[in-house]
Amino acid sequence: MLLESKITVITGGGRGIGRAIALKFAAEGAAVVVAARTKTEIESVAKEVSDVGGRGLAVAADVADENHCENLIRAATSEFGRVDILVNNAGHYGPVKPVEEISPAEWDRVIAVHLRGAYLLTRLVLPAMYTRGTGAILNISSLSAKSAFAWGSPYASAKAGMLGLTRVVAAEAARKGVRVNALCPGPVTETRMSKDLGHVLAERLGVSEEDQLKGFLNTILQGRGQTADEIAAAALFLCSEHASAITGQSLNVDGGAAFY
Ligand SMILES: NC(=O)c1ccc[n+]([C@@H]2O[C@H](COP(=O)([O-])OP(=O)(O)OC[C@H]3O[C@@H](n4cnc5c(N)ncnc54)[C@H](OP(=O)(O)O)[C@@H]3O)[C@@H](O)[C@H]2O)c1
Structure with missing residues (x-):
């Protein structure tokens, strides 16, 4: 199994891509901590994991909230002892409007969930990963980070920002045993x-x-x-030892849409 006894935290793990990643990681031997705001959804995914003999934990959290992020990592650590893999997947599209119609509050919220949330959780897990000299962080970005679709400027900006965060943290973490990568799914x-x-x-x-x-x-x-399962397969690869020489990268899983 590719993630035998790894402890993983997956934000936005209650449905969609995050749920698919949680189930795939659990099938490969990982303990999965799923976080999102809707308790019923994360509890149901944690139950799916435990029903097949895996270890799952649901922790309600809004990743835009610093205290919630602290509570999430504290809960994961107290239940399983550490965090080996963090997947920053939580997110929403936000306003579907031209930039001049987007209010500052709408803008800030999208950036806070995707980009600030990824930063908050990254800074919380890294010190212990450095101490152990091992770890992996995966940021779920988007084709939107590399394309030009109208009516989603905060989303595209947040997703492009996650690619910058990925590269810089990869540079800081590479010689401390921690790999940091991003996935850019298409639709x-x-x-x-x-x-x-x-x-x-x-x-x-x-x-x-x-x-x-x-x-x-x-x-x-x-x-x-693409299917959520296809995105989860790429996530599994990047978080596993199969990708041991890969860091600071963004992998397009988009059926051939972006080419850099
Ligand atoms: N679907 C696509 O075509 C596509 C393409 C490229 C990238 N992506 C990215 O993939 C990720 C997952 O999207 P999806 O398509 O699977 O959407 P989804 O089915 O709507 O799932 C989004 C997940 O994120 C959680 N979430 C949203 N806001 C949150 C917050 N503030 N704090 C904590 N959790 C939050 C949601 O739960 P709650 O609402 O209960 O919090 C849910 O579990 C997102 O980052 C998205 O941008 C999706």
Whole structure:
């Protein structure tokens, strides 16, 4: 098993991509701590893990809140003794509007959840990882960090910021045994975030949701979206010893949409 006895914290682990990562990591022997705001969802994922003989823990947290982040890492450490792998996955798309219509509060909230949340949790897990001389951090960024889609400037900025954070922390951590990478998924059409976004975009464009999605998927080499399980497979690779020489990278899992 690729993550035998690893202790992992996965934010946004209650549904979608985070849930898929939690289940895949657990199937590879990891203990998984899933965090998000909706208690019922994280508890259900923790139960899915324990139902198949794994170790799961649900911790309610808003990753934009410093105290919640501290509580999350404290809970993970007190239950399992340490954190070996952190996956910063929690997030929402935020306002689907041109930049001039986005309020400062809307802007700040998106940055706080994706970028500040990743920073807060990174700074909390790194000292103990350095002491042990081992660890992995994975930031779930997006194709949006590398493309130019209208009506999501805070989201794209936060996701691009996560790539900067990934590189700088990788530079600081590389010789202390800790690897830091990012994933840039394309459209994972099965998730709530993706469906909600498709709905709003279709409305704004005055087309059907089906046509909006079809038009977008047609711009991708493979002509289809990605599954949460495909993103989880890439996450497993980057967090496992198979990726022992990979750090500071962003891996596109987008069916052929971004090429850098
Ligand atoms: N779906 C896509 O096409 C796509 C593409 C590229 C990147 N991504 C990224 O992948 C990640 C997961 O998205 P998804 O598509 O799986 O969406 P999703 O199904 O809506 O899941 C989002 C998860 O994040 C949690 N979350 C949201 N805000 C949070 C907060 N402030 N604090 C803690 N948890 C929070 C949600 O739970 P609560 O609401 O209960 O807190 C939920 O568990 C996001 O970072 C997203 O930007 C998605």
